[in-house]
Amino acid sequence: MANLKTSEKKTKAQSMGMHTETLTGKTQQKFFNPDEAENFYYWGTYDVDFNKRTDLDVQNMDCKEANKKIDELMSEGYGTIVIKNPQGKHSLGVGVLNKLNLIFEGSLGYFGVGSIDGPMVRVNGRVGWSCAENMMAGKVVIEKNAGSCFGAAIRGGDLICKGSVGARTGIDQKGGSIIVGGDAGAFTGFMMQRGRIVILGDVGINLGDSMYDGTIYVGGKIGSFGSDAVEAPMTKNDIDWLNRKLKVAEIGENFDVSKMTKVVAGKKLWNYDALEPTEKKGAI
Amino acid sequence: MCGIAGLIHRGKTSNVGEELQNMLQALKHRGPDSTGYALYANNDGQNFILRFKVGENVGEGSTSVNEDESVYDERKKIVDKKLADLGAPIIKEEKLTPYSYRYEIQYGKDLMWFSKAIESIENVEILSIGKSLELIKDLGDATAVSERYELNKIQGTHGIGHARMATESGVDIKSAHPFWGYPFADVSVVHNGQLTNYWNNRRALENKGMRFMSECDSELIAVFLAEKMRNGATLEEGMRESLKGLDGVFTYFVATKDSLGMAKDTMAAKPLVLYESDDLVAMGSEEIAIRSILPQEIDTYDPFDGEVKVWQT
Numbered sequence: 257m258a259n260l261k262t263s264e265k266k267t268k269a270q271s272m273g274m275h276t277e278t279l280t281g282k283t284q285q286k287f288f289n290p291d292e293a294e295n296f297y298y299w300g301t302y303d304v305d306f307n308k309r310t311d312l313d314v315q316n317m318d319c320k321e322a323n324k325k326i327d328e329l330m331s332e333g334y335g336t337i338v339i340k341n342p343q344g345k346h347s348l349g350v351g352v353l354n355k356l357n358l359i360f361e362g363s364l365g366y367f368g369v370g371s372i373d374g375p376m377v378r379v380n381g382r383v384g385w386s387c388a389e390n391m392m393a394g395k396v397v398i399e400k401n402a403g404s405c406f407g408a409a410i411r412g413g414d415l416i417c418k419g420s421v422g423a424r425t426g427i428d429q430k431g432g433s434i435i436v437g438g439d440a441g442a443f444t445g446f447m448m449q450r451g452r453i454v455i456l457g458d459v460g461i462n463l464g465d466s467m468y469d470g471t472i473y474v475g476g477k478i479g480s481f482g483s484d485a486v487e488a489p490m491t492k493n494d495i496d497w498l499n500r501k502l503k504v505a506e507i508g509e510n511f512d513v514s515k516m517t518k519v520v521a522g523k524k525l526w527n528y529d530a531l532e533p534t535e536k537k538g539a540i
Numbered sequence: 541m542c543g544i545a546g547l548i549h550r551g552k553t554s555n556v557g558e559e560l561q562n563m564l565q566a567l568k569h570r571g572p573d574s575t576g577y578a579l580y581a582n583n584d585g586q587n588f589i590l591r592f593k594v595g596e597n598v599g600e601g602s603t604s605v606n607e608d609e610s611v612y613d614e615r616k617k618i619v620d621k622k623l624a625d626l627g628a629p630i631i632k633e634e635k636l637t638p639y640s641y642r643y644e645i646q647y648g649k650d651l652m653w654f655s656k657a658i659e660s661i662e663n664v665e666i667l668s669i670g671k672s673l674e675l676i677k678d679l680g681d682a683t684a685v686s687e688r689y690e691l692n693k694i695q696g697t698h699g700i701g702h703a704r705m706a707t708e709s710g711v712d713i714k715s716a717h718p719f720w721g722y723p724f725a726d727v728s729v730v731h732n733g734q735l736t737n738y739w740n741n742r743r744a745l746e747n748k749g750m751r752f753m754s755e756c757d758s759e760l761i762a763v764f765l766a767e768k769m770r771n772g773a774t775l776e777e778g779m780r781e782s783l784k785g786l787d788g789v790f791t792y793f794v795a796t797k798d799s800l801g802m803a804k805d806t807m808a809a810k811p812l813v814l815y816e817s818d819d820l821v822a823m824g825s826e827e828i829a830i831r832s833i834l835p836q837e838i839d840t841y842d843p844f845d846g847e848v849k850v851w852q853t
Contacts, residue, residue: 344827382839384813384826401842403813442808461845
């Protein structure tokens with residue numbers, strides 16, 4: 257073990273064997289340099305037309321077949337795809353790295369629309385555990401309820417549930433916004449790192465447990481605060497942002513956001529802010 | 541990980557055997573090793589249904605051993621004699637597999653005493669006793685077990701079931717779910733999760749005279765609830781006590797002759813999706829279980845952490 261008392265601050269982490277990865281290579285240039293516009297598009301994505309619309313009935317397809325068909329339709333230029341009869345199947349709509357209007361006429365099972373980057377998704381039903389996990393960008397609207405781990409580890413985009421969500425909503429969230437019209441379960445914002453969570457209803461126990469950073473707004477009752485989570489004063493910026501976001505999310509009309517409880521990380525983690533380059537933080 | 545499913549019709553009966561089969565088959569990917577059903581059937585309520593096994597269906601990792609079928613026949617004869625000694629006449633008997641039987645018997649005395657007497661016979665285990673409970677469990681997926689025991693003919697009000705992925709104990713019937721709530725008639729339990737204070741609870745309950753037949757942690761729930769009910773608690777009170785007394789991550793269902801309940805641990809670490817209407821409650825580890833009997837668009841939700849719910853027929 258290194259002698260941490262005598263180590264320089266910037267090398268303490270390396271002395272402990274952590275953070276040895278250099279984050280200034282090609283990956284950063286490719287995804288986060290706004291001057292290189294073409295780099296905002298992934299290799300292999302498609303030029304689709306939102307006005308070109310089609311239905312896809314997945315009743316007799318497994319998730320692999322359905323996702324492959326969605327990809328094929330995008331390759332043919334379809335920009336609006338309506339999925340019929342999803343019937344709670346798992347892993348539908350995952351890995352869409354494209355602009356797209358994706359509409360599900362029914363409910364999804366686990367891992368629905370996970371790892372997406374860019375599409376506008378509407379689910380006219382309920383979603384199971386881990387909806388939109390690892391989402392990078394885009395907008396996902398769930399018309400009914402959602403299961404646990406809603407928006408786990410998302411990095412960007414808007415994830416909206418008009419009903420209630422289960423436990424561990426926004427676990428490991430790294431960016432973006434999660435907006436819930438109803439209640440949320442225990443451990444909401446568990447180990448949250450960046451981004452914002454908005455719950456208009458009540459939340460369960462251990463809210464924001466072990467959160468590093470980010471902000472949680474709660475409109476109703478809080479079961480209990482988790483370790484490291486503390487209440488913070490609402491500012492005008494918070495109120496403006498909340499009003500704007502709720503309008504975009506099409507929920508909480510006339511909701512008095514000024515009475516919401518704002519929750520943030522109670523302690524600043526050592527060396528946390530120095531771990532990511534500035535341009536990357538701006539991007540998320 | 542295991543999959544659990546349950547349903548209860550309120551104010552009517554239905555083909556619960558076939559419905560539960562469809563629900564559990566949809567969850568096969570969560571547990572392909574064994575499948576169990578606790579069905580609450582439209583029996584006449586005159587006699588006790590006694591389901592028991594005289595041997596094991598031995599799978600991977602089981603601590604049991606394969607035996608010759610002639611041994612099963614000998615044990616069955618001893619059971620018959622014991623029933624006669626107990627003053628429990630056999631009204632009807634069915635041999636379901638070489639190692640399992642369904643009897644209809646008449647008996648009006650203490651069930652704990654009765655059960656201890658029957659299970660004193662080597663390798664004989666009572667799977668269930670009840671006036672409406674039909675508890676069936678065996679190796680294979682939901683369809684295979686249902687076909688083996690002709691469950692799709694069973695009409696009733698409610699049922700719970702389990703698709704097991706063997707983790708902490710081997711693949712055999714004794715470790716399969718549901719577990720009967722010994723010594724209470726018509727009580728059964730299925731569970732998805734892990735209990736971390738199994739041995740502490742087991743030792744304490746055994747000291748109070750409760751019986752364990754397996755090394756499966758899920759059996760603890762049935763025994764825990766039975767012990768609470770033995771001391772006067774209602775089913776719901778016992779379930780609420782279990783949230784404090786059982787440590788670990790779990791979602792479990794418990795059923796009695798006229799009710800169905802669910803409980804979820806305080807960390808909500810195990811999944812459950814629930815559909816509730818005026819005449820039907822259906823729930824399962826995944827929504828696809830519910831969709832297997834309700835393909836139309838419906839409203840479902842996840843119960844929250846620490847929730848306990850009980851419905852009546």
